[in-house]
Amino acid sequence: AQSVTQLGSHVSVSEGALVLLRCNYSSSVPPYLFWYVQYPNQGLQLLLKYTSAATLVKGINGFEAEFKKSETSFHLTKPSAHMSDAAEYFCAVSPLTGNQFYFGTGTSLTVIP
Amino acid sequence: ETGVTQSPTHLIKTRGQQVTLRCSSQSGHNTVSWYQQALGQGPQFIFQYYREEENGRGNFPPRFSGLQFPNYSSELNVNALELDDSALYLCASSSNLAGQETQYFGPGTRLLVL
Numbered sequence: 223a224q225s226v227t228q229l230g231s232h233v234s235v236s237e238g239a240l241v242l243l244r245c246n247y248s249s250s251v252p253p254y255l256f257w258y259v260q261y262p263n264q265g266l267q268l269l270l271k272y273t274s275a276a277t278l279v280k281g282i283n284g285f286e287a288e289f290k291k292s293e294t295s296f297h298l299t300k301p302s303a304h305m306s307d308a309a310e311y312f313c314a315v316s317p318l319t320g321n322q323f324y325f326g327t328g329t330s331l332t333v334i335p
Numbered sequence: 336e337t338g339v340t341q342s343p344t345h346l347i348k349t350r351g352q353q354v355t356l357r358c359s360s361q362s363g364h365n366t367v368s369w370y371q372q373a374l375g376q377g378p379q380f381i382f383q384y385y386r387e388e389e390n391g392r393g394n395f396p397p398r399f400s401g402l403q404f405p406n407y408s409s410e411l412n413v414n415a416l417e418l419d420d421s422a423l424y425l426c427a428s429s430s431n432l433a434g435q436e437t438q439y440f441g442p443g444t445r446l447l448v449l
Binding site: 228253254256258263264265266267268271273274312316317318319320321322323324325326327328 | 339366368370375376377378379380383390391393425427429431432433434435436437438439440441442443
């Protein structure tokens with residue numbers, strides 16, 4: 223069974239500081255992994271995805287994530303937080319076939335001016 | 336602009352009623368997935384349709400049902416509504432069933448059951 227765990231339901235950072243949002247997956251076979259962002263009262267927008275091509279994945283808005291098989295992790299980072307990054311972030315896993323996503327419980331990011 | 340649209344945006348129903356939510360997938364996409372997102376939670380997979388056939392179902396009771404039409408638009412039907420069905424319902428489309436395919440989400444329908 224596929225599942226993801228997002229450690230830290232709430233993360234606060236100062237504007238300009240490093241953003242680190244954690245995601246660990248549980249799967250016997252490395253799955254495909256995705257990070258989505260959700261702004262208030264909106265749907266989900268794709269930030270980036272891992273599809274086994276490269277372990278370091280760059281996404282939109284300066285975000286990137288590194289797939290580490292040994293740690294079963296896919297943490298999301300951004301070197302310098304911006305006020306507009308305040309949102310809910312979700313990590314999701316998809317099996318190798320079927321395109322059925324399983325989401326973590328989300329991390330709410332607050333950026334302090 | 337993802338191209339996935341959902342209607343209505345908001346809906347209020349009473350317990351025991353039935354509801355139909357609609358989704359238009361992005362052009363060229365033949366796969367539609369539905370998710371339920373309760374307040375403060377991540378989206379939970381309800382079911383998926385591929386070329387008008389159900390292609391997988393999450394842990395939801397049979398009173399949650401769906402359809403996909405020849406134009407690949409989709410409906411989610413919920414019978415005998417319960418208070419716990421209050422949530423944001425998200426539709427997502429993708430171009431095929433491959434695991435690495437991105438799902439593009441609509442803005443959701445917010446359902447309140449009183």
